[in-house]
Amino acid sequence: MEQELVIFALALAGFITAAKLAGYLSARLHQPVVFGELLAGLLLGPSLLNVLEWDYLALHPKLDVLIEHLAFLGVLFLMFLAGLEVELEAMRRAGKVAIWSGLLGSIIPVVAAYGVFAYLFDFTPRQAVFLGLVMGATSVSISAQTLMELGVLRTPVGLGLLGAAVVDDVLVILLLSFFVAFAGAGVEGPSLVSLIVVVARMLLFFVIAWALGSRFIPRLTHWANRLPVSESLMAFAIVIMMVYAWAAEAGGHVAAITGAFLAGLLFARTPYRARIERGVASIAYAWLVPLFFINIGLQTDLSVLFTSTEGRWEALVLVLLAILTKVLGCGLGARLGGLGWMDALRLGVGMTSRGEVGLIVASVGIGLQALPASAFAAVVLMVVVTTLITPVALRLLYPRTAAATAAGSEAEGTPENQEDGA
């Protein structure tokens, strides 16, 4: 037994080291940290190791289960943090740019994916819509970092980008909730009754979770913080996050990450928000989130992209469509919101990076069997490509001189801002 336990510890050490070291090397090469962490996972997974034929996972009979569960906790923590970062008030004030580009940027990818993948490829409508949801996700931390380095984060483009990302997060979570609720009910061709049941159940979960949460979480947080027990505040936040994740799945028939996100939204309204965010981020980024990236790599076999012509085309179309629909959707939305064409283009390009949010949505799809294995590999490729090209493309869209002069004033790239955060 002791032997299995230390192998588990060694495996965790190896995975965390691989992720962090690859993230560091990526940063050294002026690439996003997420790119390195994801690459480390791919190298440790079947994509490369099947070639080397060293099945190190077999050293411990339950290592895959353990990593999978810890990675799941990492996802919950990430979504909880995403919820914590949403300021509902700020969102209301975010203005038309954020709302329109968030809206079009999450709906156009879904519509386009449905049109292309259900008709040109042999995806079921369900799979095609899910692929659209994955394409609708966005992670702007990398773009925000780039705009900060360029010294233009506090311009209409930068602020619009941050606002649109929040709108996009909320919308994708909502669309995903609908999707999971219907998929769970087995509704491909829905009858009216089952449709009403599904929606009612989902709404009931949201209403109850929100009502109970906004009523009791603030005072319970206050109470937990004063308990004479170590780390009681952090333990309380983690417990509520986990209970909400469970309730979302078991009660609302929506995804567990929806519950974690909702819990984050609720804690964001307490005065302990900053402290909880610090503590949770520390637990998450020190080991659970790296394990999430590694686990994505372990579940991905990129070789399926090369062995079939169909797979190659799928991947190529997905990557192109993912870029195109975001640039178009968000850009158009930004233009509708009042930005000039050039600024609208910049915002659209900034929203292209998918980062960890795309992967999180995709991993929900794997659980639901809404994504075939070849499509999952294509999604990972899409995330890698969009994450890599976004900062490069953004820099190209700003004149060098403006960047150089503004850089001095604002580009204090602290380690915090280079994080693999949502």
Add this chain to the structure above:
Amino acid sequence: MEQELVIFALALAGFITAAKLAGYLSARLHQPVVFGELLAGLLLGPSLLNVLEWDYLALHPKLDVLIEHLAFLGVLFLMFLAGLEVELEAMRRAGKVAIWSGLLGSIIPVVAAYGVFAYLFDFTPRQAVFLGLVMGATSVSISAQTLMELGVLRTPVGLGLLGAAVVDDVLVILLLSFFVAFAGAGVEGPSLVSLIVVVARMLLFFVIAWALGSRFIPRLTHWANRLPVSESLMAFAIVIMMVYAWAAEAGGHVAAITGAFLAGLLFARTPYRARIERGVASIAYAWLVPLFFINIGLQTDLSVLFTSTEGRWEALVLVLLAILTKVLGCGLGARLGGLGWMDALRLGVGMTSRGEVGLIVASVGIGLQALPASAFAAVVLMVVVTTLITPVALRLLYPRTAAATAAGSEAEGTPENQEDGA
């Protein structure tokens, strides 16, 4: 799959809530927090639930494995923190009181347990010695808290107690290392060659781990802290801790906790000690350590203590012997070190509480099959009893007036000091 994952999340939430809430109630009743956390585990384990016949662990096929592995990480974190808290310099200066009482307080229990359990009960010599090791462990956080409340922590008794606890920790770890090394080699009646191999292997591990660690950990810590990757310092500390835990078992054939403790000692010599301690304590106490206490409860069936006469006698003798040998051993040591008889008695009583350290050692024994199941239940009972009576007995040994007058100046019982820390 998603369904299993959320059941896992819900179970974690339930376990953490039970442990923290019971710890809080315990504190409200002026009892040690550890007592409540342990009791919560016992109530959730077979001791009570076998009576209710609700096998909730069966809701998730691998829940027991998952909890066991997370609890193991909790133990590693606890021992890492224990190592971090050791100041080798301070230990050298701690003086004769600490050294003598630490020495006698860890050796006398082993000798006594060997004499009593191998001869009066039908324990093998190996099992009897191991029981002695469990009795040699000490956790003085509860006594330190009590002395602080009485306003006498900064007297010779209080300082001697803190020093003796460190000496005791180091000695028990060393004795445990020897034990595990020999047990692992299957040496009951050792040949000279196998004995030399075992000792050489163990020493080699300590020398290499210490040499590499004291040479590279300080500069690597400095390097890790400056990486542009989130939580790189914390991730580095966790990785080294896990690698040392693995190397201790696989390389030195000693217990994994020895490696984690050693890693803690090494990080204590870096300038980042305080930051690492804060971060690691947060991760540990927010969820992994509560899971450790719960897991102890899940593995304990107290009913074996009541079903057999033998078991009842075993438990009774163990509890009495554990109290007697500590009071005598540590008290005698303190007297040898120069304290008066009354102060020596106080120090001996203060060392009686076993807390989590006794449980950690005992759980190593379970892995080695060095503790029969009935003895494990007796150990848990012993830990509960010694943890409960120590603060009460300590208060009785101080005159009320002294406590009342001194209390105002020093008893700033911050939540930090009431923790379930080592």
